[in-house]
Amino acid sequence: GNSVTQMEGPVTLSEEAFLTINCTYTATGYPSLFWYVQYPGEGLQLLLKATKADDKGSNKGFEATYRKETTSFHLEKGSVQVSDSAVYFCALSDPLSRGSARQLTFGSGTQLTVLP
Amino acid sequence: GAVVSQHPSWVICKSGTSVKIECRSLDFQATTMFWYRQFPKQSLMLMATSNEGSKATYEQGVEKDKFLINHASLTLSTLTVTSAHPEDSSFYICSASSGPNTEAFFGQGTRLTVV
Numbered sequence A: 001g002n003s004v005t006q007m008e009g010p011v012t013l014s015e016e017a018f019l020t021i022n023c024t025y026t027a028t029g030y031p032s033l034f035w036y037v038q039y040p041g042e043g044l045q046l047l048l049k050a051t052k053a054d055d056k057g058s059n060k061g062f063e064a065t066y067r068k069e070t071t072s073f074h075l076e077k078g079s080v081q082v083s084d085s086a087v088y089f090c091a092l093s094d095p096l097s098r099g100s101a102r103q104l105t106f107g108s109g110t111q112l113t114v115l116p
Numbered sequence B: 001g002a003v004v005s006q007h008p009s010w011v012i013c014k015s016g017t018s019v020k021i022e023c024r025s026l027d028f029q030a031t032t033m034f035w036y037r038q039f040p041k042q043s044l045m046l047m048a049t050s051n052e053g054s055k056a057t058y059e060q061g062v063e064k065d066k067f068l069i070n071h072a073s074l075t076l077s078t079l080t081v082t083s084a085h086p087e088d089s090s091f092y093i094c095s096a097s098s099g100p101n102t103e104a105f106f107g108q109g110t111r112l113t114v115v
Helices: none
Strands: A003-006 A011-014 A019-021 A023-026 A033-038 A044-050 A056-059 A062-065 A075-077 A086-093 A104-106 A110-115 B004-007 B010-013 B019-025 B032-038 B044-051 B067-073 B076-081 B090-097 B104-106 B110-114
Touching: A003 A086, A003 A104, A011 A019, A019 A110, A023 A033, A023 A086, A033 A062, A044 A062, A044 B104, A104 B044, B004 B090, B010 B019, B019 B032, B019 B090, B019 B110, B032 B067, B032 B076, B044 B067, B076 B090
Parallel strands: A011 A110, B010 B110
Antiparallel strands: A003 A023, A019 A075, A033 A044, A033 A086, A044 A056, A056 A062, A062 A075, A086 A104, A086 A110, B004 B019, B019 B076, B032 B044, B032 B090, B067 B076, B090 B104, B090 B110
């Protein structure tokens, strides 16, 4: 079946540090890939996505590139801020669900804390 | 993006009682809604998928008689936790989609505590 493996946290960084959160996946076919962010006490918000190989998703300074050869979608940000502290989830959409609403498979989440 | 509202955001109930959680799409018609459960410091586990006007499809291991899902309109789905027990305490999140191959938008979640 489909699966998403995420770098275990928690991750603690100083403000303006470089961030990488690793994500690899297993799926049959060609899934779409997503990063979601969850702030304390809130639901999930879509951060960025990529729908095909070599696509780069980007938003709010975060980037991730869909690498089919390594089945990876690592999240990066060049300079993190305190406000980036949250839990980050990597996810994929079921390629078998084409023609129906997307069903997402999530990674375990990575807690990021950015210190001033 | 589209807005999905979940209510209540938190609820405390006694063991043996039932609790209803609502998920509403505010500015679009949601033909499909998903219900997830999230344990502390863990990922989201899909519980069930509901399509408007039809019965929900439950994931393996999810008790359909305990977690009743109703999706009676294109803007509202409800999850009722029946005869709640402390082990049902969790964070429940819904998401809604307007059609095939479209993005699903998430509600803000409901923290359920059963005492």
